Amino acid sequence: MSLLKEPDLGTPARPGAATVDLEIDGQRVSVPEGTSVMRAAALAGVDVPKLCATDSLESFGSCRLCLVEVDGVKGTPASCTLPVSAGMSVHTQSDKLARLRRGVMELYISDHPLDCLTCPANGDCELQDMAGVVGLREVRYGYDGANHLDAPKDTSNPYFEFDPSKCIACSRCVRACGEVQGTFALTISGRGFASHVSAGAEEPFLESECVSCGACVQACPTSTLQEKSVVDLGMPTRSVLTTCAYCGVGCSFKAELRGDEVVRMVPAKTGGANEGHSCVKGRFAFGYASHPDRVLTPLMRESIDQEWREASWDEAIGFVGRRFRELQAAHGPGVIGGITSSRTTNEEVYVVQRMVRAAFGNNNVDTCARVCHSPTGYGLKQTFGTSAGTQDFRSVDDADVMVVIGANPTDGHPVFASRMKRRLREGATLIVIDPRRIDLVRTPHVEAAQHLQLAPGTNVAVVNAMAHTVVTEGLVDADFVAERCEGYVEWAEFVARAENSQGSTMVMGMANLAMATGNIGRRGVGVNPLRGQNNVQGSCDMGSFPHELPGYRHVSDASVRAVYDELWGSTILAEPGLRIPNMFDAALDGSFRGLFVQGEDVAQSDPNTQHVTAALSALDLLVVQDLFLNETAKYAHVFLPGTSFLEKDGTFTNAERRINRVRPVMPPRTGKHEWQVACEIAQVMGYDMSYDDTSQIMDEIAATTPTFTGVSFDLLDKVGSVQWPCNAEHPLGTEIMHEGTFTRGRGHFVQTPYVATTERSTRRYPLILTTGRILSQYNVGAQTRRTANVAWHPEDILEIHPHDAEDRGIEDGDLVTLSSRVGATTLHARLADRMPVGVVYTTFHHPVSGANVVTTENSDWATNCPEYKVTAVQVARARSTATDEEVEAAQPTDAQSGVGVLRSHA
Numbered sequence: 063m064s065l066l067k068e069p070d071l072g073t074p075a076r077p078g079a080a081t082v083d084l085e086i087d088g089q090r091v092s093v094p095e096g097t098s099v100m101r102a103a104a105l106a107g108v109d110v111p112k113l114c115a116t117d118s119l120e121s122f123g124s125c126r127l128c129l130v131e132v133d134g135v136k137g138t139p140a141s142c143t144l145p146v147s148a149g150m151s152v153h154t155q156s157d158k159l160a161r162l163r164r165g166v167m168e169l170y171i172s173d174h175p176l177d178c179l180t181c182p183a184n185g186d187c188e189l190q191d192m193a194g195v196v197g198l199r200e201v202r203y204g205y206d207g208a209n210h211l212d213a214p215k216d217t218s219n220p221y222f223e224f225d226p227s228k229c230i231a232c233s234r235c236v237r238a239c240g241e242v243q244g245t246f247a248l249t250i251s252g253r254g255f256a257s258h259v260s261a262g263a264e265e266p267f268l269e270s271e272c273v274s275c276g277a278c279v280q281a282c283p284t285s286t287l288q289e290k291s292v293v294d295l296g297m298p299t300r301s302v303l304t305t306c307a308y309c310g311v312g313c314s315f316k317a318e319l320r321g322d323e324v325v326r327m328v329p330a331k332t333g334g335a336n337e338g339h340s341c342v343k344g345r346f347a348f349g350y351a352s353h354p355d356r357v358l359t360p361l362m363r364e365s366i367d368q369e370w371r372e373a374s375w376d377e378a379i380g381f382v383g384r385r386f387r388e389l390q391a392a393h394g395p396g397v398i399g400g401i402t403s404s405r406t407t408n409e410e411v412y413v414v415q416r417m418v419r420a421a422f423g424n425n426n427v428d429t430c431a432r433v434c435h436s437p438t439g440y441g442l443k444q445t446f447g448t449s450a451g452t453q454d455f456r457s458v459d460d461a462d463v464m465v466v467i468g469a470n471p472t473d474g475h476p477v478f479a480s481r482m483k484r485r486l487r488e489g490a491t492l493i494v495i496d497p498r499r500i501d502l503v504r505t506p507h508v509e510a511a512q513h514l515q516l517a518p519g520t521n522v523a524v525v526n527a528m529a530h531t532v533v534t535e536g537l538v539d540a541d542f543v544a545e546r547c548e549g550y551v552e553w554a555e556f557v558a559r560a561e562n563s564q565g566s567t568m569v570m571g572m573a574n575l576a577m578a579t580g581n582i583g584r585r586g587v588g589v590n591p592l593r594g595q596n597n598v599q600g601s602c603d604m605g606s607f608p609h610e611l612p613g614y615r616h617v618s619d620a621s622v623r624a625v626y627d628e629l630w631g632s633t634i635l636a637e638p639g640l641r642i643p644n645m646f647d648a649a650l651d652g653s654f655r656g657l658f659v660q661g662e663d664v665a666q667s668d669p670n671t672q673h674v675t676a677a678l679s680a681l682d683l684l685v686v687q688d689l690f691l692n693e694t695a696k697y698a699h700v701f702l703p704g705t706s707f708l709e710k711d712g713t714f715t716n717a718e719r720r721i722n723r724v725r726p727v728m729p730p731r732t733g734k735h736e737w738q739v740a741c742e743i744a745q746v747m748g749y750d751m752s753y754d755d756t757s758q759i760m761d762e763i764a765a766t767t768p769t770f771t772g773v774s775f776d777l778l779d780k781v782g783s784v785q786w787p788c789n790a791e792h793p794l795g796t797e798i799m800h801e802g803t804f805t806r807g808r809g810h811f812v813q814t815p816y817v818a819t820t821e822r823s824t825r826r827y828p829l830i831l832t833t834g835r836i837l838s839q840y841n842v843g844a845q846t847r848r849t850a851n852v853a854w855h856p857e858d859i860l861e862i863h864p865h866d867a868e869d870r871g872i873e874d875g876d877l878v879t880l881s882s883r884v885g886a887t888t889l890h891a892r893l894a895d896r897m898p899v900g901v902v903y904t905t906f907h908h909p910v911s912g913a914n915v916v917t918t919e920n921s922d923w924a925t926n927c928p929e930y931k932v933t934a935v936q937v938a939r940a941r942s943t944a945t946d947e948e949v950e951a952a953q954p955t956d957a958q959s960g961v962g963v964l965r966s967h968a
């Protein structure tokens with residue numbers, strides 16, 4: 063249980079140790095310079111009445127409720143805007159102050175619908191609280207004067223409503239949208255009595271620039287901005303502190319419940335990654351957990367053309383275990399394997415990789431992170447010695463220059479983007495390297511100093527060109543390089559020529575640049591890969607790759623294997639197992655027969671869908687564990703229902719190596735935790751694996767993984783979260799890595815020759831397709847499509863430059879055919895001049911458009927392409943009178959084996 067209402071000290075903390083001593087109502091208090099009198103009073107245990115102040119926002123001084131008296135100072139200054147000074151003596155209570163405060167409250171109340179008993183915020187309204195605090199007993203002005211009581215409600219946003227009749231014009235919402243979120247969607251329009259809150263240019267919220275982060279709702283002291291779930295279900299009565307299950311930012315939330323029902327998610331101020339902020343997904347899009355599409359009972363069938371039938375857990379688990387063993391007995395121990403999920407907890411991933419290595423007896427375990435995390439993990443391990451980002455998000459507050467390459471934080475990592483934008487508004491310089499003009503290039507009060515609109519697939523060349531300039535123009539931090547790095551001379555010679563040849567990845571190029579300029583190992587600098595899914599970092603840390611045991615230790619290391627073999631009673635193989643693409647190839651040639659897929663929709667998320675589905679269809683046993691019958695489940699023989707984050711008990715690790723607790727808000731709706739299922743499959747296979755609870759799993763991880771030795775649920779309960787390494791040397795974790803020395807000793811300059819992608823535009827496929835994600839949707843959309851988030855993105859759209867569209871006779875909103883050499887699909891087009899000519903873009907959130915039907919294996923890092931997805935495509939208007947050429951370009955090729963992929967849009 064966590065506190066339902068977190069303390070609000072009125073104004074933000076100021077950095078630094080306490081240096082200013084003062085007295086408040088006779089209490090001595092010492093606070094850092096720049097602290098407000100209001101905050102100092104709160105720290106001394108004295109609450110000053112307030113309405114327009116809250117500690118997530120800079121003070122504003124508009125409500126005049128927080129007036130105080132200060133010895134030797136004339137008048138009654140507002141304590142929220144008054145900074146402390148040494149020796150001050152402040153009085154927060156006097157007859158005069160009480161009279162003034164009551165007068166302020168009378169004015170507010172005279173223009174307020176007095177419907178407290180039926181108001182959704184009853185019991186959680188600061189106006190109501192303050193009326194009590196100041197002892198309001200009468201309203202001398204009456205209630206008949208001019209008022210705003212008939213102002214119409216705006217219910218356009220799917221998640222919250224705006225009832226201006228309750229607004230006290232405190233501006234907290236406006237300031238939250240600007241200061242915290244950085245969107246600046248709200249203003250106070252009009253003057254004097256007519257002043258009112260307006261979204262955009264007096265638009266409904268849904269049509270304004272509002273991105274539905276909810277910061278304004280959280281900041282509103284009344285019920286003016288209110289979650290619709292609170293209106294429908296009532297105020298929550300208890301809360302559980304847990305972690306968002308969407309992206310790699312890893313925001314901490316209070317799941318607030320009434321009875322057993324989750325009413326709302328409120329970002330926790332104590333959250334190490336988010337400090338009280340959130341995005342639309344984490345705050346509002348949790349309804350999928352109770353969506354009727356959830357499968358709660360195991361399903362089985364003999365073959366994939368049959369209907370599913372329900373089964374008991376015992377029957378399903380018994381069948382899976384026995385069938386895996388039969389396949390091994392008939393075809394050899396290496397014919398089965400597993401894929402772990404980056405959406406599940408560390409503990410669940412750990413148990414599945416143990417099941418594969420110890421019960422299956424091979425290393426055929428891989429993870430969906432292969433297509434997103436591998437290059438960053440590999441690149442940073444080669445250069446710095448650790449497969450992870452170098453510092454915490456907070457470090458960005460000290461950054462002078464930010465280079466964003468291959469990332470789109472406002473859509474993919476929104477809460478981190480808000481932090482970046484805050485620093486950029488303070489004056490930091492931004493360089494964006496991206497084919498598209500992503501939102502960060504120009505957003506309110508932020509403009510990139512440089513936008514390098516490179517061609518997709520050429521980012522290594524761009525990074526090498528930057529390195530060339532650093533080396534040839536004498537910009538190298540020679541002392542840093544000499545003291546802390548190796549391989550510089552060879553690398554400098556290489557980048558001085560900057561030639562193109564065979565090679566490596568952009569991440570190493572960025573790491574080299576950071577080392578060459580001395581920008582590693584302290585606050586405000588570093589290299590930070592943003593992680594796509596919530597637990598990509600953790601699933602890789604937990605030994606999900608076929609060549610690595612937990613903690614990124616190679617399976618060929620006998621001393622590491624010995625640790626696990628002794629504990630597990632196993633004989634781990636010294637050779638790496640199959641990667642996902644190898645599993646698919648082996649399935650097609652008959653040498654791989656059975657696969658356990660934990661919470662991952664490979665049929666939708668992996669490139670070249672036809673190849674993937676052909677491989678899945680060839681398996682003798684496909685077991686899928688997930689919340690919903692996803693695209694992959696269409697090829698499964700057994701479906702094991704998974705648990706949502708509200709039911710899980712464990713930890714996620716975010717993009718800054720921060721281990722956050724995921725606490726169960728309710729018991730598993732399926733009747734079983736996912737880690738229990740893996741243990742029971744192993745048991746049926748004759749391998750004894752069991753745990754009492756998830757803290758025991760974490761204890762085992764800590765006991766066997768050097769970077770985790772200090773981690774335990776007890777520690778996380780005590781301190782909130784820790785960033786690994788967390789061990790005897792760093793008992794409370796490590797915010798900044800590579801201080802003083804790199805994990806690998808000396809930082810290693812690795813040569814990064816640019817390899818042009820083999821995927822080229824041709825006469826037949828003259829455009830380049832690149833793909834990405836959008837704020838309101840998540841990954842393949844399985845969760846977010848089952849929430850009201852579809853209001854913002856009901857379908858995948860193809861963005862195309864107006865020139866390319868004009869050449870093809872395409873107009874905004876037209877249905878178009880997108881085709882590549884492996885497949886084709888149809889979707890609607892949007893003319894977007896943020897695209898460069900020759901490049902088109904789409905998201906892959908909706909299976910109906912199936913964007914990955916057209917992407918090729920070349921877009922997978924495993925085949926050495928950079929992480930940008932690059933596919934040569936043609937776009938044509940989809941119409942009944944298509945030209946011969948358009949029809950030909952849109953036809954499936956031989957490689958598709960006749961799979962019909964030309965679909966009309968639903």
Ligand code: SF4
Pocket residue numbers: 235238239240243245246247248261271272273274275276277278279
């Ligand atoms: S929900 Fe977020 S983006 Fe929308 S108005 Fe409120 S603070 Fe601004």
Ligand code: SF4
Pocket residue numbers: 228229230231232233234235236259281282283284286287
């Ligand atoms: S909507 Fe709420 S936060 Fe915004 S000005 Fe009105 S009362 Fe204040």
Ligand code: SF4
Pocket residue numbers: 306307308309310311312313336340341342343344345475476477478
């Ligand atoms: S930024 Fe990411 S972790 Fe935070 S609320 Fe949004 S989706 Fe969840």
Ligand code: FES
Pocket residue numbers: 111112113114115122123124125126127128129140141142143
């Ligand atoms: S709280 Fe200080 S003026 Fe409103």
